[in-house]
Amino acid sequence: MLRMPGLADLLLSVPAVLWAITFHEFCHGYMAYLLGDPTAKRAGRLSLNPLHHLDPVGALMLLVFRFGWAKPVPVDPRYFKKPRRDMLLVSIAGVSGNFLTAFVFGAAARYFPDLFLANPTVRQFVLLMILINLGLAVFNLIPIPPLDGSKLLYPLIPRSMLAHYFWLERYGFFVLIILMALGVVQAIMGPIVMFFLRLMLF
Numbered sequence: 158m159l160r161m162p163g164l165a166d167l168l169l170s171v172p173a174v175l176w177a178i179t180f181h182e183f184c185h186g187y188m189a190y191l192l193g194d195p196t197a198k199r200a201g202r203l204s205l206n207p208l209h210h211l212d213p214v215g216a217l218m219l220l221v222f223r224f225g226w227a228k229p230v231p232v233d234p235r236y237f238k239k240p241r242r243d244m245l246l247v248s249i250a251g252v253s254g255n256f257l258t259a260f261v262f263g264a265a266a267r268y269f270p271d272l273f274l275a276n277p278t279v280r281q282f283v284l285l286m287i288l289i290n291l292g293l294a295v296f297n298l299i300p301i302p303p304l305d306g307s308k309l310l311y312p313l314i315p316r317s318m319l320a321h322y323f324w325l326e327r328y329g330f331f332v333l334i335i336l337m338a339l340g341v342v343q344a345i346m347g348p349i350v351m352f353f354l355r356l357m358l359f
Contacts, residue, residue, distance in 0.1 A: 182227045182228070193237060194232055260357060
């Protein structure tokens with residue numbers, strides 16, 4: 158997961174990365190829309206066009222290191238009937254889309270091996286689709302703002318402390334960069350991704 162991929166892997170990773178970030182953000186926006194927030198739709202983000210969701214740096218990170226991010230879909234909690242609950246549902250929707258993709262490709266590999274595993278190129282593409290989607294899902298579950306995992310804590314945080322938690326969002330990105338530079342994020346993600354990979358394939 159942490160090694161630098163070769164040229165063949167990079168080329169096969171491009172469609173996997175584009176799908177992973179596109180479907181992740183689409184799921185966020187669509188869930189918000191179902192809960193009454195039209196912000197993503199008005200911004201043209203209820204789309205499966207990768208260009209609408211691409212963050213160049215985040216996509217490059219996902220392409221090379223198997224974890225990264227996309228351009229966040231705009232969400233306005235003022236449209237929600239139950240903002241804390243609904244923000245949690247919107248956050249879960251993105252990672253659920255990635256887990257669903259990984260599960261579908263894992264099931265295809267397990268139950269139709271002659272079709273998806275016989276050819277080395279197809280087998281590698283299936284593996285990359287699973288790994289990249291798992292990587293994006295697990296990375297986003299880290300409970301550091303502004304990642305999705307931080308929003309899963311909203312219902313658990315007392316209202317009196319929410320303002321301080323929102324203040325932390327200003328610095329969450331820098332905290333993540335430091336943790337990645339120290340190898341902490343990779344050390345945490347590696348075993349979790351491999352656990353899900355084995356679960357889906359074996």
